Amino acid sequence: MLFIGVVPILPRIEEGFHLAKAATKKAPTEQLAKPAEPKRHAATREELLRLYREMLLIRRFEEKAGQLYGLGLIGGFCHLYIGQEAVAAGIQTALTDKDSVITGYRDHGHMLLCGIDPKLVMAELTGREAGISRGKGGSMHMFSVEHKFYGGHGIVGAQVPLGAGLAFAHKYNEDGGICVAYFGDGAANQGQVYEAFNMAALWKLPIIFVVENNRYAMGTAVDRSSAETHFWRRGEAFRIPGMVCNGMDVLEVRGAAQAAVDFVRAGNGPVVFEAQTYRYRGHSMSDPAKYRSREEVQQVREKSDPIEGLKHDLETAGITEEELKAIDKEIRSIVNEAADFAETSPEPDPSELYTDVLVERY
């Protein structure tokens, strides 16, 4: 019991100074509202096909990005989402178009599922005028106000208070939207995350804090960086309910996401939502890859792959191999088209160097 050391002291304080009474204006923690018990989502045939399609789109898009990087067409840092597809797919499909999304630099997957044209994303990766940031953001810094996707942030943890700010705006405007802020297990150790948790809980902001626990922050395994590796518990001190799900099972993520979304949208304040997942690739394209064994990666791929894992459910729903092949083919052509577009469209005009620094002229 964690409280053993504390409990005997409390009555003494209460008798002596009545401090404990003064401190208990808030409801007892056991009375706090909680999200409904999450269930693995019972998906319809259409939903299953959509989830499969979306995960596959991310996988193929990222593989292609990896190839373009190898060819020198993509520069700088490029962080792939391969392995984590079920997290974004399970959560994004539980959102509506009123909701806003924000994440870190591992952002391609979230963007595709926000409905942003793969061509514009790929063209940003190659630094072209037609890119979503007109070539001035790159892989880590992409935004689409139109799709309520607010980045794409290169500073680890920054998206957490920024997301709380987006949630603040939803509440202020009473627009019925919620914000989903995705961040990593490494980001979860940033102080600003807890500053945001505190204010989000204090002000009952409509936000889901999604910790994508892929077990590593660059080369540091969670056990080496985190005193508490149950990230879903990290909101407890702020009275934020925590949820955890198998982030390699898209239907489990989808079910848990629904419970979180319903809870947050009903005005109960934030949820900390841990999705346990895994990244197959290096942290970024240049990764020494010495901190884990190939066997470890291989095992996850073979036993827990989110796309392969869904095949059983697809089969049970009577979806045929031919249908899946057709989806594969369609996605391959979408991705190839995006890559062709990203390779052939022109770089920004040199005059673009000076545009968009400030909005107004002074």
Add this chain to the structure above:
Amino acid sequence: MATELKMPALSPTMEEGTLAKWLVKAGDTVRSGDILAEIETDKATMEFEAVDEGTVGEILIAEGTDNVKVGTVIATIVSEGESAAPKAALAPAPSAVAQPAPVAAPQAAAPVLAPAATSDLSEETQRLTVREALRDAMAEEMRADPRVFVMGEEVAEYQGAYKVTQGLLDEFGAKRVIDTPITEYGFAGIGTGAAMGGLRPIVEFMTFNFAMQAIDHIINSAAKTNYMSGGQMRCPIVFRGPNGAASRVGAQHSQNYAPWYASVPGLVVIAPYDAADAKGLLKAAIRSQDPVVFLENELVYGRSFDVPLGEHIVPIGKARTMRPGKDVTIVSYSIGVGLALEAAEALAGEGIDAEVIDLRTLRPLDKGAVLESLSRTNRLVIVEEGWPSCSIASEIMAIAMEDGFDYLDAPVARVTNVDVPLPYANNLEKLALVTTASVIEAVRKVCYRA
């Protein structure tokens, strides 16, 4: 015929690497995404994956080979059911990147000399403290635009640590006047996110010393948004609060951050001196679509000035002539303007007619006004309540060298604080801060009257 697999680049600068390990052998069937090999440089290892389905034909470079040039054919893949023509490999990146022709910066042309605005307040005025003027600016903008709200430590129920937000909670309620916990990094981020989400936050820092914890969001989140989004995503936010030395509060509480923020493209930086400018510029800042750092000064909050009645907006980016003169130009901002004016009064008695220019906005800086004044007086002194190195004063000196050299009849002088952390002891603090006497001395020197 087969597809040729070429040695990939781990980064655009990589020219060669080690083929550390093959994970497939000739005859293996591979699918798109399968890892074929590990490539190493001194910095990193990268997995090299299959682009398409097929069978590994030949391994041409053995594992363990060093110094394999990027682009070398390392293996072949025979595509399933396709044996005839080689599949066109993805085009490699252009090896010699065409050097773009240099572009002239829009600002690079010789600055246009334009006189600073004058301090002529012909309208009807009222006497207001800077503190009241700032409050009125916020209140007026909050009345006009429901998206505007103010947040910070002690801004609501306590009425502001320096009483700048006095009365706002009563008028606008707790939804729009928000007490935050002591959590600068967090609420600067929340404010910035709210601006990205379409609101118009005013974030008050109790003083800018504490904004060090939040500077990441000011610079990395707010200042970069518009540029990095290709002009799509706005961040209309005002970060405001007292800046610079107060009185006997020691080194951690007495710093001028103007040069720090003014060095960052993507920010607007304003530091007003009198109440009329405080009001007019804060209103302009709140209306601006850009992120604004608005630097006030605690020692000036209580000073009273004439402020025009009714709607009063001051354009951002325009300096102001506080006192016309013909012998020397004294450029300053914030509390330094008061010292410059005092010095000018005293110098008038010695027959030196000094012109005093208040920069008001530090980014974008009104170069034209500084140079126009210099072109008439031919002498320049900069007064800054802050450290000398990498200061606004250094910047103005650089401008004088680059664009005003021909106007100069004497070397430019800067009068600043002493280059030390601000001491606490009364006598030492006085010795460290810029004074009217030191301004007078510098002016005499550039006028060769010392």
